[in-house]
Amino acid sequence: MSLADRIVFDEAAATARAEACERILTEAPSRFEAEQEIARGLGGQIDADGLASFGFWVPELQDYRVPSGDIFLEILSPTEPLDLTRAHQDIRFERTYVPAIRLESHAFACVRGMKAGTRDEVGDFYALVWRDADDAWHRILDPLAMSLPFGAMAPAELYDVDRMLAERGDKGYWQALASPEPHKFGPVTNILQLHIPTATAGGTIASLTRQFERLAARVEAGLPMDPADQIYLGYDAVQPLPVEPTTVYEAGPDFWQESESSDTGVTVSLLRPDTTNWGYDNVIAGMATVNPVLLESGRPDELIDLATVLHNFPGKPKRLIFDVVYGHSDNQGLRVLNGHFFGGPNMYGQNLAYQTPAVRAILLEMQRRKVNFGADGVRVDGAQDFKWWDAGAQELKHDDEYLQSMADVVQEVAGTRYRPWFIFEDGRPWPNEDWELSSTYRWVTEHQRDPDVFQWGPLTFAHNTPFLYTFWLGKYWRIRECLNVGSHWISGTSNHDTLRRGTQVSPKMNINTRLGQTRMEILDKAYDNPAAHTLTYVALPGVPMDFLNAMARASWGFVRNQDDKYGVKVMAEEAISLRWQVDEYSYSMPANFSRLKALGFETRADLARLCTFLPALVEVTDYDLEDIARLLNTTEPKLAGPLYTPETLKAVARAWMDDMHDYCNIGHSLGSLDPVQSSFALGLRDFRAARPWLRDNYGPKDRFSYLDPIDGRCVFTSLRHGPDGEQVFSIIHMEGKETEDFDPLRLKIPGLEGFNWECVLRAPGIGEDYVSGPLVLRDSMALVFTRKV
Template sequence: MIARDDDATEALATAATAALHDAANAFDGAAALARMLGAHRRGALCEVGFWAPELLERRVPDGDVFLEVLTPEAPLSLVTSRQMARFRRTLAPVARVEAFCFTAVEGMTPGTRETVGSFYALAWRDAEGAWRRILDPLAASLPFGAFAPAEYYDVASMQATRGDRAYFAALRDASPGGADPVKLGPAANILQVHAPTATAGMTLASLARHIDMLADRVRRGVELAPADRVFLGYEAVQLLPVEPTTVYEAGPAFWSEIESGGDDALSVDLRRPDTTNWGYDVVIAGAAAVNPALLETGRPDELIDLAVALHNFPGAPKRLIFDVVFGHADNQGLDALNSHYFAGPNMYGQNMNYRNPVVRAIMLEMQRRKVDYGADGVRVDGAQDFKWWDSDAQTLRHDDHYLQAMADVVQEVAGVRYRPWFIFEDGRPWPQEDWELSSSYRAVIENQRDDDVFQWGPLTFAHNTPFLYTFWLSKWWRIREMLDVGENWISGVANHDTLRRGTQINPKLNINTRLGETRMEILDKAYDNAAVQMLTYAALPGVPMDFLNATARASWGFIRNQDDRWGVKIVAEEAISLKWQVDEYSYSRPGAFRRLKDLGFETRDQLARFFDFLPALVDVTGYDLEIIAKLLNDVDPPLEGPSPYDTTLLKRVARAWMDDMHDYCNVSGYLEHLGEAQTAMMLSLREFRLARPWLRRNLRAGEYFDYRRPVQGAVVITGYRRSPDDREEVLTVVHLEGDSTGAFDPAHLCPPAVAGASVDAWRVRLRSPQIGADYEGGELVLHDGMGVVLTRG
């Protein structure tokens, strides 16, 4: 039986009152209260807290506010696509302290890996007798998404059984002076991963199993295949966001109440969440939980399992980095959170109200709870979007104090207190028109207290197109900055944003056709380029990051299948990626683009002709779907494929494109095509960097980096680095674009001022795949994308 414990409830109310009255300021009080919000297990009791200022605004009396507990009458299965479930509904009175509601109840079932727990929400009755709900934004488990009642989950038990406790104990033991909390520094390099397209299983559980399989192969010393190598040689894995994202705008909902059996029973049509998203379309609510669409079992334990698999990797543990999105909320967030969370609309949806002390405290508490899954680092998306309105100056200001507060949050995992490594994506003054020129990419680095704060560097930010002629020389001024101040930048040209932007470029521009015979090959080689990677890993400062879909030469794009209103427009903007990423053979393969084929687009050419018209019609009609459909029906000669077009059919085509592209981008479909030489060289290059952590630092006096002058039709760059103890020198010579060079000896490019010992002392350590394994030095001819790394000492 569900029953309120009056004494425990009163104790919660007393503690909340003390937090409000005794705190030094409003934020400190809110921070103390934020720790109490959500559902927490205290022995046999469940203590629950909500922030509900809307109840005060609506003048809802105490007698109309309750904790609603929904207990399944039969065991639920979270691995079933759809089910009808009946819940016993119990209402427990709450104690109210200003805008906060608290209660402690016994009888609720805590969720575990094996058991689905009780569901809950804050329920209130309006003046007409209708029941309304306030959902828990700080929930630990959301099996049916952020727009459904939360599951009461036993987080403490989940943490107590994690299998990487020794890893965290080792962090504490290795901390200088026994620091508490331990401060974690930067990784040597990063693999960026979108979990739903990283494995055929498309879940965090399947990714964890894949990491365990790789660990077993490494442990047994078996010969590595190309498919293994693209995951190895990294010190850290950074996941694209794993927070709950938007849901289907036009339905179906994952939690649909179809029948009420009075006040004590409820029947619900439950659907397993199956949205696809690249991760950045968040609603903020539920940010402390895991996106249920990524969970094979519906249990948040899967995220800890992944952390454990990485931390226990043989040889050297791999770190886990979370990518968090708190700079904006999709407009759907308005249906999940009260109005106090928002500061007004922006290009993504809604600005967050960072100046409200309770909102500020809750968002930092969401972050703390999420990172407590065991992340070693945190990447903050869109840090330039954290702004507030200065009414005195009548201007928007960047909230650098909030960014510092994010970096100051102390985590506790397996009894070890620590502060993670922080990375910020911040392109301020973006979206100012001249942001690419005026952004220093150092605003957060220069404002934060820690000396190991990182930002995404200029070649890692969006709008980088290394497959266009003159790209490298046009970015030379940025490369020079990397040499001088780049040691706290994330480097590399391939990530989720740059690869996506690359597929949106008009293929009629000045494309570097020397990279490949087809557009697909050009794109693949531009973002998985031996010469560029040699530059990044053997010559440039900073921390290199690779995107799995780029190194696996898998496709990638904007993936989001929830839109109803804007879905057709989004697909029109993405349509050009068909020209870059899909050829006739890829489209014709059995199982590929099956939804579009079922609609009638039997060939790529049929789809391509439709996509030739769609973007123009979206533009000229002002996105009027009815007019677009009419004009498509009037095309002469008629379009092949589905017909006649109407608003509904256009939306079906848009949804089919998104779902088919999600499948098409899955890395598992590309691994069998990876080359032996390319993957072996790239792995060796990553291991080369891991063995030389000093390469992360800015260039020192006596080191050298420049391109050949005169250019003579080819961008040939030489980088010379020397270890701080002067025991080793590294010489990197790469050809980035242009005509082939004449025959020359790369060792002779070592600057005379630092040449030192005989040229014959240089040893070839790494060669691009086009250079034969028998090359041990001397003259050679370099073509686009080729390079060598030599060492001496």
Template sequence: MDATTSASAVRRDEAATERLVAWIQDELQTHRPAYETARVVAARLGAHRAGDVCEVVFWAPELLERRVPEGDVFIEVLDPEEDLVLSRARQTMAFHRTRVPITRIENYCVAAISGMRPGTREAIGSFYSLVWRDAENTWTRIYDPLAASLPFGVFAPAEYYDVEAMLAARTDAAYWAALPEGDPVKLGPATNILQIHAPTATSSMTLAGLTRHIETLADRVRHDVPLAPADRIFLGYEAIQLLPVEPTTVYEAGPAFWAEEDTPDGEPEDDARLVVDLRRPDTTNWGYDIVISGMAAVNPALLETGRPDELVDLACALHNFPGRPKKLVFDVVFGHSDNQGLDVLSYHYFAGPNMYGQNVNYRNPMVRAILLEMQRRKVNYGADAVRVDGAQDFKWWDADAQVLRHDDEYLQEMSDVVQEVAGRRYRPWFIFEDGRPWPEEDWELSSTYRAVIESQRDDDVFQWGPLTFAHNTPFLYTFWLTKFWRIEEILRHGQNWISGCANHDTLRRGTQINPKLNINTRLGDTRMEILDKAYDHPAVQMLTYAAFPGVPMDFLNAMARASWGFIRNQDDRWGVKIVAEEAVSLGWQVDDYTYSLPGSFTRLKDLGFSDRDGLDRFFRIVTALVDVTDYDLDVMAKLLNEVDPPLEGPSPFTARMLKTIARAWMDDMHDYCNVSKYLDRLGEAHTEYMLALREFRIARPWLRGALGPSDHFDYQAPTRGSVAFRSLRHGPDGEQVFVVAHLEGKPLLGLSPTELPIPGLDGGGWEVALATPPIGADYRGGPIDLHDSMAVLFTRRRG
């Protein structure tokens, strides 16, 4: 990409600056409430192209508080002197530096600049940030929290990007033109969802690679190519939900992706030139460790080309999918910030520490407006829906009542944001994860999972349902009966819940459970088989898709029977402790054979952990020492060196080496969880069944509604050692759907499903519509032996 430009042309455009200043002054002098004004001004924050001029506006109240004179504040523009190659792992680049004076209006720093180069898919733009100097001539940067492109992460200057040109070039205009009438139109729910973590979804580990995969599948569908198991796990879904694609935390102990070289001692600083050691961002993260800054941009670690256009390309590939376009759901995280947020944003954005890092200051009018503006800009990439992570964390302190309140008004404002894509104005479908009163100890009992549904104006607002939230262990005996009270809630008013057992959170929690608990060994011969089947359970899926109301959601890693866990390689201080908590997943997801494969756990093997048992022994002792030593790494290393017989691994152990091992675990697990490594193990019968089940649900949208007075759901009682659920539902067109599903326990021998004493079941005409493997296609009804995880789906139509 050609990145060179004539840096001498970069200068302040006085007339354009005066016009921008006048506009802001007019807005600030209106009689509107402060928050309404903040919403208007927030739309102009950041760097925007206005013809040949770049309009730059920063909200920087900290400068007034520090009493920094206007003459010491500048927009610093950096243009690379040579071609900048974003696909390189590391490079040293010299930038021509231009510091452009700003005009300050209260808390806003404003400048209109000519000569800045806007970034595009083909070319790299100018980099910029707000800088100020103190009385000692020390310079400090303020990064743009509303940046559109961050090739080197949030702790680096942003790239000035031509967002309008990027969005105008999208190829899915026909999809948006076909939306129902309305201005804005309100988009409704999808029939079902596939949740995807882009870095582990394909071997490329990028958004561009995922787009290519979707386009390849589209070609196969378009040309009616026979489908392979690896194809089927992506198909039969009306929506794709990405785990967050916003920039995440960076390496706590370095290296930095943008490291400015110091001026040699004795030499004056070159005001016109800056030399930077650049590294391509390569962090691995499950997506939820954000710092609030940069939420309108795309995580550069997910971008093959470093261009945010990749996210637009993915939206277009989904919307242009043949036969049935796929909706795109963004997962956004605004309920908390990692502590690294304190290093990139002013204290005005935060309201004090919490269990994740920092609470967000929603009561500050400008912060509130900026957060909603970040959301608006991100969804304008082309998302049909938004899933809000941890909505129970949106809180504020009521000083009058001296209580902490949930900010339901802000959640409503999130739903009210109007988007515009390809000339169509719309409001997305909204999904909230809200388990309030979590994290109180009794949350599993007291949470209704309906707090947002009941408080919002729209009737199609959704929440994650009770079997979709974090603590979900379907591989333990009696799970389904002990959760039957929650199932009854789903049946009665689950029409606005996301359903399903497998998602990024539940699968991760499952791997953290002690393998010595009462495991349902009928699910498989090994722990790996048990875990895989528990979260891709044929009978449970039959209930989810053919009996339960709401919108079913599956997780790609679970459908591929691929491993999954907490993935984050940025930690330095707490990394060893986190890995000690995660290492129990060795007992669930890794056996001797998979560990021994040449491409598995290569970093840990290089450190001396040649086999799985040696690594397991090491982690079991480390886990014990975390508590015993109160997480003192030096003491832990000393005790590890004295273990007899000696532990496998590097010798001697040191605090630094323990951190190296923790990093190796995270990087190896990230590779181990890649879905591409599991595709050749998928079976024909099971993937055919699952795809047919999803298609069955799509063909019957009425199943989304709660059970009516003529519908029936129960379990066989007395159980006699078996848990068998039975469901009968009635469609508006006279169709009846009947399911009998064996979830756990001893086999049911000689069962005649359609002769069970269930109201409305009597009479003939029942046909087998679908059955779980290994039930053969020759089964057409009558007595059958049902074993754990087997189910049969019958249909009939009455006038």
């Protein structure tokens, strides 16, 4: 049966949708509340009776005065099986149009006979289209789509979301939380943050799910764990970097390219999406679903599978935290969303028009649909960027009401209604120059109604450089703040942003060479440091978070290969990371940097020479690619690589990004992990999990200080008191010279006096036979003692 014969326009149902929209707009208490109710029906949805309903917010059609007779739902159906795991395929699609009913800024269509996608089968694709006075067609994509196999810039797939949610394997986890009132998730013990493409050798959500399935089986069987297992264990929650669709290749190719088009069919050259991105370059469209780059099968069910394996983990369920980015859109968002979504340019691309009722409602609806995949918590990126223009005051103001509304959304999974635990990254007044000094990191926690809302703390925000001498004493004032108000902070120094910033620091600065013999060793140990871990997990309040790449001592950086215009500039800004993360041996490995080697950079020295020139030339030429290429070609001796032109410079930058992305995969470093270090870090996580009271702020009997006089080293001491009478004492050598021989338990700290202390944790470098008594502490060493009083 042809597509045109299969599809039946249900005019009565579409008319009913439009009439319901008009009634809501008339009767709702406010325009925003009306748009919230309408937003529930936007996007493509299919019910149990097979009725496919589509709703779009289309104020641009009002702007263009497009009559209803020129607005249609476009339906596309592949004429042969579509394999979403193929890199490239040319597929003929049948095409048909059905009428859409427009009510002012909304348009609706309802049809029967459409095929919805499932885990096992690809469905029909769709978009809204309109015809202009010259009979040219224009396509409006669905920003609320639930399946985007070819990215946010291509037609969406109608997906059977109800079936996907009904087939989830963690229903028991959710049903156990059911209650008359929505369940409210509170804070977790600690968090493992990870970037899915570099978190496993496979680089997909399915690959990560299999990793946790294997771990679960080994834990259940009581098998021993090696370091490659331990770095994933001991965490109460897993927080992937954003999993929403991101930008596409700026200069092409598109993943959906049409040819031989007619009213009844079109040939499409389909490319499997393969961009590399760290997740924060979103286009807002598609935020309700999953980035197809991360999907091994091309099916969004993979995200539910991840939630399922975490929630069913033996011993104690692991929670899943989504990282969402609604504070900005990349400029590519202008390609897929109408102009009413945007509030003007910003440093990342575009502000969003939060004060527009329909935009506000659609963003919250995107969030609701996404979290319904099964997230227990939500981390909001860049909350300081949620702003609106106050025309009366002639200034940008923070939209704190919107932040509150994000935390107020009620989710529903497997019949259980709940509100997730919320974390906000909010460094206001960032990006003001004085933000490091003036930010309190407490605006949201002090102004939201929810007592369990958290923020990233000052030791977790960007620009932390724990490999520079005096870093820890320089941050001592922030550490004192952690003691008093840190119970609602995410703590720790390793995350996607701090590790990236670390690789951008000049090696000519005052580097703590006691951390290692080489720059690579220094950087690795700075962010996977026994002393810093002890400070975070034993001494400080809050919820610790570790970044998997740091714990695996793998490389990390700003990974994004979509740029054409500014790709060379991005490479120049990241070029210094070569000095920190790549040595001659690593570069020489055949599997590493293959693209750059193919362009003529046969050795690390070849590439390092270009990376020395490039940042300076970007600056002195004001990023003129013609000038940069000309100057590079005049160097003596001649630079390695191709003859430089603007195009070959872009090719080198693209190769750099792709090679670095592959190099950052933790699979490269698992074989060289130190079992002593991995076991110690896991021991700290288990220690914290057994003592949830360590999250609380310091009480009147608790003590934190440093050994005085400084005498060339920074050694912190912490004495904490639990509600059950347990005392926890830790002594932590953060940096500097070794101490003299001394007995930590004989320090003059009120409350430390007496006996019965037991040494329960010893950092690497301290023998397992140490129980108490005098010893010498060196950089990165730490001890933890406990006793009951």
